[in-house]
Amino acid sequence: MRFKRVMQSVVVGVVALWFSAVAFAGEQPVAIFHSFNEKYADVEKYVCSLAKQGYSHIQIAPAQKSNPAGEWWARYQPVDYSVIEGRGTEQELKRLIVRAHRCKIKVIADVVFNHMASMPEYQDLNYPQFGPEDFHPPCDINYQDGTRDTEVDCWLGGLPDLDLSRKKVRDIHQAHIKKLLKLGIDGFRFDAAKHMSPEIVKSYIDYIDSQSKGKTWNYLEVIEDGDTSAERYNWIAAVTDFLLYNSMKGAFSFGGDLRTLAVPPAVNDPRSVTFGQNHDTIRALNANAINPYNDPADSYLATAYVLARENGTPLVLAQDNLAVPYIKYGVAFRRIMRQRGAEGKGVRENVLAVTNSPTVLVMERGAEGFFVVNKGAEKFDVPTLDLTFTNLEGCYRELRNNFTVAVERRADYKKYVTRWGTWTRGGMEVQARDALYFIREPWEKCK
Template sequence: MPPKHRTALPLAVAALSLGGVFTFSPSAAAADTGTPNGDVIANLWQWNWASVAKECTDTLDPAGYGAVQVAPPQESLRQADHYWWDVYQPYSYKLDSRFGSAADFKSMVDTCHGAGIEVYTDAVINHTSAQTGTGYAGTAITNKYDTPDYDPADSDDCTKTISNWSDQHEVQHCELLGLPDLDTSESGVREKIAGFLNKQIDLGVDGFRIDAAKHIETADLNAIVGALHTTGAGDAPYITQEVYPGTPPATGDYYDNGDVLDFTYASAMKSQFGGGDIANLSSFGSSWGLADEEHSNTFVTNHDTERNGDTLSYKDGATATLANVFQLARGYGRPSVYAAWKFDQSDQAPPGDGDGFVSDTDCSGAWACLDRDVAITGMVGWHNAAAGKPVADWQSPASNVIGFGRGDVGFVALNNSSSAHTHTYTTSVPDGTYDNVVGDGSVTVSGGKVELTVPAKGAVAFHTS
C-alpha cells in the first residue's frame, strides 16, 4: 500500500519477517495509485516480453520503480539444451528472440511506457556467437566470423581466447570465451553497433546495459555512445556498463560513457549480511572501494554472481531480501533489484517450451520474483521519498541490528540476527503515527523516539510521504 502519514495516536508496532519471497498481488498493486516513479531499476532477467509488460503495469508502476532492465532482444543461438547463456551469443540484429517476436518487443516497450516505466535492454555488442548453428529467427551460421551483420574482416585480428587478464590489450582485443571479438576500432563496425542500438531507441528503448564493456576500448565505446539517438523523451539514453574490477582496464575509465555496474557494492553486501556484522555499515560509502557514487549502478546480485557465489542470491532467502532493503534505504548510486528464475544447475535455461522460447513468468512456481516482495515494493516508495536526503540518526543497539534515517523524511531498522530485537530509536522524523511500509501495522514517533520490535531477519520502515 502507499505510505501515508496518519494522525491516529495508538502505538502499534508491526514488522515483516523476511522469511522468504512474498508475492505482491497484481490486483492490489493496480489499485495502489499515487506513488511517484523514481530511479530504481527492476532487472527482470530473461522474462519474456509479455510478462515484462504485465509486470510494468501491475507491479513496477504502482510500487514506484522508474525503469525495467530486460534481456538481450537480438536473435541468438538456439541449441538443443537451451542454456541461459545462448542469448549472449548473437546471431543477428533481428529483434526476434526466445522472449518473443519483434512485435511483442515493441508492444512491451509501449506498455511499459504507458505505465511510466523506462525500458533498458541488455546490449551484447562486444562479440558475435562462438557456436555455429541456427538462431531463434531461423538464421543459419556455418562460420562464426561470418554473420548477417558482420563479415570476417569486422573481427579483431587476435583470435585466441583471453588467458592473460593482466594484459589490457589482450582483454580488449582477443576472444572472451571463444566469442569472436568485434573490431570496434573500425568506424564501420561502430556504425553497425550504433545502428542496432538506434533501431531500439527509435522503437522507444530508453537505455542499455552494455554487456562485456570491459572488453571494448573505452574510446571506442564512447564513440558508439556518442552516435546514439536521443530517446522519445528527448534525453540521452541511460548507459550502464559491465566492467569487472580488479584487472585492467579500470572501472573508472568508463565513467565518461555512463554508469558502471558496482560489483564491489554487491560483494560488500555479501560480506556484511552473509557472515559479517551489518553494524560495520556505519562507514559504508566510497571508502569501501565502491565505484564513484555518481556513476555507481548498485545491485545485490545478478545472473553471473548468483551462479558463481560472489554475491547473495534468492537461495539466501531472508538475508538477501534484507540486503536489498538496505540497498534501497542507504542511497548510494542507482539501485537495481534483480528477479529471475530458480535453478539447480548453473547452465539451466529459464522455464520454456521444447523449442527454448521462454514461458510466462509464474512467481508462485519456478520464478523468484523479488521485485514483488512486500518489503521491496514498500522500500522502493521509501527510497523515492528519501531521495536526496542525507543519512541521519545512525544507531546499532546490538550486533547485526541497525537503525538509521534519511534526513527527517524516513527511518528504517534492520535485524540480521537470529532473534527478534526491541529498542527505542532516536529519529528526526516528526512526531506522529506512520504506516510500516514493509509489513502490516503502524509505528508512532513521540518526542523524537520510536520503540520498534524488529523480528529476526526482518525490518521496520516508515516515512512521511
C-alpha cells in the same frame, strides 16, 4: 531460467498516491525491475503492476537474434543484429514498450556488442552480418598482467571478439541502436563493457545521445578486476557497483557485521547501479558466479538495504521481487523519498549508531523516513531507543505492516521512541530476518 510469475500486488493505502510521478527523460531511475530472460509478451502482461509498486524502469532481455539454446546465457551470444528474435518479435517488443509507456514505465534494452555467438556453424566466423576480417584473432584474457590489452582484444570465454575499431562493425551496432530507439526504448545497458575500450563505448553513448536528444538513461556492466577499475568507465555513464556488492556480501553473510556499512566501500558515483544480487552472482544461474551468497535470504536483505539508500540506482531481479514481501515496499519507500527530496525536504542517508549491533542496521533519510534491517536469527527487541543525535522526530508509519512509531523529545531534551505500534511500549522490535520502512506522517496519525 524463465520467471513465469511476477508479483502483481498493489501497495495499499495512501502509499499509492505517491506513484503518479514518473522519471523525466534521461533522469536517473528510481528503481529498475530486471525481467531477465522473460518473453516480451509475458512481461507486457504485468508491466503496469510495476508502476503501482513504484518502479520507474524495466530492463528487458537482449533483443537481437542469438544462439537459440534455451538457457539465459544464450541471449548474450549474438548471431544477427538486424533481426529481433528470441524473447519475442519486433511487434511484441513494440507492444511491450507501448504498454509500459502508458503505465509510466520506461524500458531499458540490454545490448551485447563485444562478441558474437560460439556455435559450430560459425566456427569459420562467417555470420549473416560479419566475416572473419571483423574479429580479433583468438587469444586468452589475462586479468592481472598490468595492461588492458587482453581484456579488450581477446576472446571472452571462447566467444569470438569483434574488432570494434572497424567502422563496418560500429555501423551495424548503431543500426541496432537506432532500431530500438525507434521502437521507443528509453535506455541501454551495455553488456561486457569492460571488454570494450572506453573510447569505443563513449562513441556508442554519444551516438545514443545524438539520436535520442539526450533522453535515454544508460549504464555499463563493469566487473572490476586486477587491470580494470570502475573509474575507467564511469565518466562515460553509470556503471555496475560490484564494490558495494562485495561490501554487502561480507556484511550480510553469516558472521558479517552490518556496522561495516556505515561508510561502505563503493564506486564513488551516486548513479551507479546497485544490487543485492544479479544474474552474474547467483550460483544456480551461473557455474562461474561472482562471489555468490551461500544463503539467498542474505541477498534479499541486501536488496532491502540498497532500496533504502539515497545513492545508487537499485536493480531488482524479477525473482527477488517475488521472494520476500519487504522488497516491493522498499521500492515504494524509495519512490516516496525521491519525491520528498524533489519537494525540497532533506532526505540524506545516514546509518545511525543507535544499536551498536552487528546484526541490526538503522538508516535515517533526513527527518522524512528511516529503515531498519535485522539479519539475525533472533528477534531484536530493546525497551528504550535514544535518537537524540539524529534527525528523526515526530510520527512515522511502517509501509508494509501499517503501524506507527513516535519519536519525541522529553524534558531532558533527549529524543526517544515513545511509541512502537502502541503507546504501551517504546524502544524497537524487529522480527528476525526482516526489513522495515518508515515514512514521516502528520502527528495526528500517531494519536
